[in-house]
Amino acid sequence: xxxxxxxxxxxxxxxxxxxWSKAFNAIARKITGDGAWAYAFIAVALVVxxxxxxxxxxxxxxxxxxxxxxxGSSFIGLENYKETFGDSLFWKSIRNxxxxxVLTVPVALVLSFGVAILIxxxxxxxxxxxxxxxxxxxxxxxxxxxxxxxWIYDPLPAGIxxxxxxxxxxxxxxxxxxxxxxxxxxxxxxxxxSHGTSIIIYLAALLGIDNSYYEAAELDGASFFQKLWxxxxxxxxxxxxxxxxxxxxxxxQVFQNAYLMTGGGPDNATTMVGLLIFNNxxxxxxxxxxxxxxxxxxxxxxxxxxxxxxxAGKDVEY
Amino acid sequence: xxxxxxxxxxxxxxxxxxxxxxxxxxxxxxxxLFPIYFMVxxxxxxxxxxxxxxxxxxxxxFTFASYKFFFDFSEYSFRWLLNSLIVAVSIMVxxxxxxSLAGYAFSKIKFRGRNVLFALLLSAMMIPYQVxxxxxxxxxxxxxxxxxxxxxxxxPSLVTVYNIFLAKQFMGSIPNEIIESAKVEGCNQFQIYxxxxxxxxxxxxxxxxxxxxxxxxxxxxxxxxxxxxxxxxTIQVGLKNFRFANTxxxxxxxxxxxxxxxxxxxxxxxxQKYFLEGVTVGAVKG
Numbered sequence: 001x002x003x004x005x006x007x008x009x010x011x012x013x014x015x016x017x018x019x020w021s022k023a024f025n026a027i028a029r030k031i032t033g034d035g036a037w038a039y040a041f042i043a044v045a046l047v048v049x050x051x052x053x054x055x056x057x058x059x060x061x062x063x064x065x066x067x068x069x070x071x072g073s074s075f076i077g078l079e080n081y082k083e084t085f086g087d088s089l090f091w092k093s094i095r096n097x098x099x100x101x102v103l104t105v106p107v108a109l110v111l112s113f114g115v116a117i118l119i120x121x122x123x124x125x126x127x128x129x130x131x132x133x134x135x136x137x138x139x140x141x142x143x144x145x146x147x148x149x150x151w152i153y154d155p156l157p158a159g160i161x162x163x164x165x166x167x168x169x170x171x172x173x174x175x176x177x178x179x180x181x182x183x184x185x186x187x188x189x190x191x192x193x194s195h196g197t198s199i200i201i202y203l204a205a206l207l208g209i210d211n212s213y214y215e216a217a218e219l220d221g222a223s224f225f226q227k228l229w230x231x232x233x234x235x236x237x238x239x240x241x242x243x244x245x246x247x248x249x250x251x252x253q254v255f256q257n258a259y260l261m262t263g264g265g266p267d268n269a270t271t272m273v274g275l276l277i278f279n280n281x282x283x284x285x286x287x288x289x290x291x292x293x294x295x296x297x298x299x300x301x302x303x304x305x306x307x308x309x310x311x312a313g314k315d316v317e318y
Numbered sequence: 319x320x321x322x323x324x325x326x327x328x329x330x331x332x333x334x335x336x337x338x339x340x341x342x343x344x345x346x347x348x349x350x351l352f353p354i355y356f357m358v359x360x361x362x363x364x365x366x367x368x369x370x371x372x373x374x375x376x377x378x379x380f381t382f383a384s385y386k387f388f389f390d391f392s393e394y395s396f397r398w399l400l401n402s403l404i405v406a407v408s409i410m411v412x413x414x415x416x417x418s419l420a421g422y423a424f425s426k427i428k429f430r431g432r433n434v435l436f437a438l439l440l441s442a443m444m445i446p447y448q449v450x451x452x453x454x455x456x457x458x459x460x461x462x463x464x465x466x467x468x469x470x471x472x473x474p475s476l477v478t479v480y481n482i483f484l485a486k487q488f489m490g491s492i493p494n495e496i497i498e499s500a501k502v503e504g505c506n507q508f509q510i511y512x513x514x515x516x517x518x519x520x521x522x523x524x525x526x527x528x529x530x531x532x533x534x535x536x537x538x539x540x541x542x543x544x545x546x547x548x549x550x551x552t553i554q555v556g557l558k559n560f561r562f563a564n565t566x567x568x569x570x571x572x573x574x575x576x577x578x579x580x581x582x583x584x585x586x587x588x589x590q591k592y593f594l595e596g597v598t599v600g601a602v603k604g
Contacts, residue, residue, distance in 0.1 A: 037507035059453035
């Protein structure tokens with residue numbers, strides 16, 4: 001009991017003097033040895049981690065076995081998990097998420113790979129300029145972009161995209177409003193949104209390939225595409241795997257565009273797992289079920305990532 | 319010589335090829351930049367309801383009336399920008415300070431439990447945010463009861479594991495000899511951190527500061543969860559409110575979107591180098 005009181009007294013002393021450096025020196029003199037310094041340096045990080053990551057994860061497990069009520073929750077065993085696996089909407093959201101992922105992630109990889117390859121032979125200043133141009137949409141806020149796309153998808157004939165397809169003689173579409181096109185609209189938005197990050201990562205990797213490999217291949221009379229296939233693709237495999245895995249992890253958690261653009265509709269055609277969990281938690285306040293579903297999602301992501309590393313990462317060294 | 323022939327083909331052919339490449343790259347760039355272009359030029363239109371307006375790809379009017387309309391929507395519109403600024407700057411500063419301190423400890427100081435603790439931190443990066451969102455919400459709103467306050471917006475992002483990892487990766491490459499000689503000179507660990515590590519890590523910390531600022535400026539989800547009074551919302555949440563309240567006002571919506579995005583554009587153009595460096599720093603080797 002004496003110690004905190006002393007510390008408090010010291011604290012008020014320092015405040016009265018108003019000299020922070022004195023406080024620092026007082027503390028600094030008490031810390032002896034590198035180990036103590038190290039613990040002081042990581043203290044804040046550990047507290048933040050314990051409070052806002054570790055505790056919530058443990059808590060999520062507990063809540064997933066409960067019927068959550070603000071005043072006294074009750075344990076209901078595996079009921080939340082049973083409900084999750086028996087819920088057709090949960091499976092539909094998994095299906096939607098997989099469709100979205102399959103349509104967006106590989107296309108994004110191919111596009112950014114292609115752009116990086118094309119940037120490669122250009123002069124330095126052009127490389128920098130294109131990097132900046134392709135990165136620009138990354139810094140724009142997702143909410144702002146979703147607002148813009150909402151108007152691009154305006155279902156009226158005057159809508160930008162409807163005007164555009166009109167030039168090709170295609171009829172007006174109610175882009176976000178029908179089950180036929182709503183998922184495609186979200187996918188198109190992903191295709192045309194920013195690939196800046198992966199382009200720059202690919203380009204950095206491309207510039208890291210030593211010229212001697214190309215020279216050796218040329219002596220053997222290799223064509224451009226042979227060099228691309230036999231040198232560039234294997235060399236960039238770790239990069240591709242990294243972008244692929246992070247892309248899929250990100251895509252499985254996608255929430256914002258579905259929430260802001262379609263709200264998951266129409267008829268849940270664009271309800272992704274991330275949005276379903278959000279709705280269960282913050283629209284219906286079914287915290288238990290939301291927690292159970294989020295843990296199932298975490299397990300799926302972990303399994304998918306593991307499989308990718310096991311099968312695609314076999315001959316990749318890190 | 320390289321993947322592309324640069325010297326072994328004739329000058330005109332080289333010129334034609336590179337021009338063709340630039341044209342292709344520009345075409346795709348235009349497609350990805352189009353939403354931003356459309357947003358900015360449309361924001362200068364008149365604030366009339368969409369039924370009467372027709373979209374144009376070229377700027378026809380030039381008026382700030384839609385911006386005025388956006389700011390008149392709520393008495394807190396300016397406050398949203400200020401809130402975003404306060405939150406983003408706070409998160410930026412705390413991340414740079416605490417992530418660099420922890421990064422230094424994890425990379426250069428030997429202490430008991432170092433590897434276990436770091437592995438524990440890293441494991442957090444694999445957990446999808448959906449897992450923590452519900453307990454975090456309960457913690458902040460029901461237990462701490464700090465809904466609608468700056469601490470509720472700042473505390474969960476005070477220092478992120480990603481930034482600690484970034485700092486550790488970089489500081490690991492600082493030669494031990496420099497630290498040893500500082501010790502011989504009589505520096506304690508805190509002095510080593512301020513006088514040796516900090517100056518040597520300036521670039522990576524600048525990158526960290528910028529990316530962290532950008533992320534918290536643009537973040538929507540968490541501020542949306544923990545703020546329900548207009549005066550405490552950030553610009554991203556405010557923009558969403560505006561959109562739901564004024565579904566037919568096209569130009570003002572574009573003005574709002576522009577307002578929320580322009581500060582980042584300005585920052586990007588003035589500090590481009592750090593942004594572009596930030597993508598690859600500590601990302602992958604390969």
